[in-house]
Amino acid sequence: MKQEIHPDYHEITVELTDGSSYKTRSTYGEPGAVLKLEIDPKSHPAWTGVQRLVDSGGQVAKFNKRFGGIGLKS
Numbered sequence: 001m002k003q004e005i006h007p008d009y010h011e012i013t014v015e016l017t018d019g020s021s022y023k024t025r026s027t028y029g030e031p032g033a034v035l036k037l038e039i040d041p042k043s044h045p046a047w048t049g050v051q052r053l054v055d056s057g058g059q060v061a062k063f064n065k066r067f068g069g070i071g072l073k074s
Contacts, residue, residue, distance in 0.1 A: 007027040008027065008031075009025055009026070009027055010025065010026070010027075010030070010031035010032075011023055011024070011025055011031060011032070012024060012025070012026050012028055012029060012031075012032070012033045012034065012035055013032075013033070013034045013035070014034075014035045014037065015034055015035070015036045015037065016037055016040040016042060017037060017038065017039075017040050017042070017043050018040075018042055018043070021034075
């Protein structure tokens with residue numbers, strides 16, 4: 001490994017949105033820094049499987065009307 005080209009790898013604390021935290025090693029910030037996450041596996045729909053479909057201005061309805069008939073026909 002080349003000397004003096006790699007960032008400092010140190011211990012930081014990661015805080016999740018529910019207030020829980022854990023320590024890990026990272027190149028983020030300074031030693032002892034706190035990384036506060038706004039999105040985490042306990043609350044984000046990608047991990048929880050609970051998703052909402054927000055239809056602003058009927059965009060979903062417009063899309064379905066326009067492209068709803070496209071599909072494989074047997």
